[in-house]
Amino acid sequence: MLGIIYSILAGVFISVQSAFNANVSAKIGGAETTAIVHGVGFLASLILVFFLKGGDITKIGDVNKIYLLGGVLGVGIVFSAMKGVSLLGAAFSISILLVAQLLVAVAIDTFGLFGMEKIPLSFNKPVGLLIMIAGVLVFQSK
Known part of the structure; x- marks a missing residue:
């Protein structure tokens, strides 16, 4: 059940974020919006790390390096969704x-x-x- 709740939240967040980003992009530009969104997101993720704890950052060396490109994909997600919402x-x-x-x-x-x-x-x-x-x-x- 918890997986369903998280999945619903992700769907809501993607839709709302895309609309927010399209509005910001109309004022300041797509690349600029993407950078700001990820900067604010980085700060929010640090807060999550601080409060949730439970992981082990020292094991980063055990991770396949290609999987660290998830952040780059995140940039593509934000930029593409923002432009799609703006255009369609x-x-x-x-x-x-x-x-x-x-x-x-x-x-x-x-x-x-x-x-x-x-x-x-x-x-x-x-x-x-x-x-x-x-x-x-x-x-x-x-």
């Missing part, structure tokens, strides 16, 4: 984002990419993806 509107942009995210997540699960556990592809997953894509098309049609 929040609902259409986020609906495309969700379908793309699910397609990639299914590939990661199916092939066990990036050290993740393999989860076999069942018939219902591609069917669900096709229904989602159809939903986006119906949602956007005028």
Whole structure:
């Protein structure tokens, strides 16, 4: 249940953040907004580290260095979502984002990419993806 709650929160945060960032970007620019968002996010993450504790930063040497590029991907996420919302509107942009995210997540699960556990592809997953894509098309049609 906790995983569902965190996933719902992430969806809410992505949508609201993208709208906030699009508004900031309209005033100061996309790259500038991305830098500010990550600076503020860095401060917020330090607060989380301070209060939550429980990890062990000294084990950073044990981490595959490619996985440290998550921060770079975060920059791409913020910039791309912000531009998508600015150009397409929040609902259409986020609906495309969700379908793309699910397609990639299914590939990661199916092939066990990036050290993740393999989860076999069942018939219902591609069917669900096709229904989602159809939903986006119906949602956007005028």
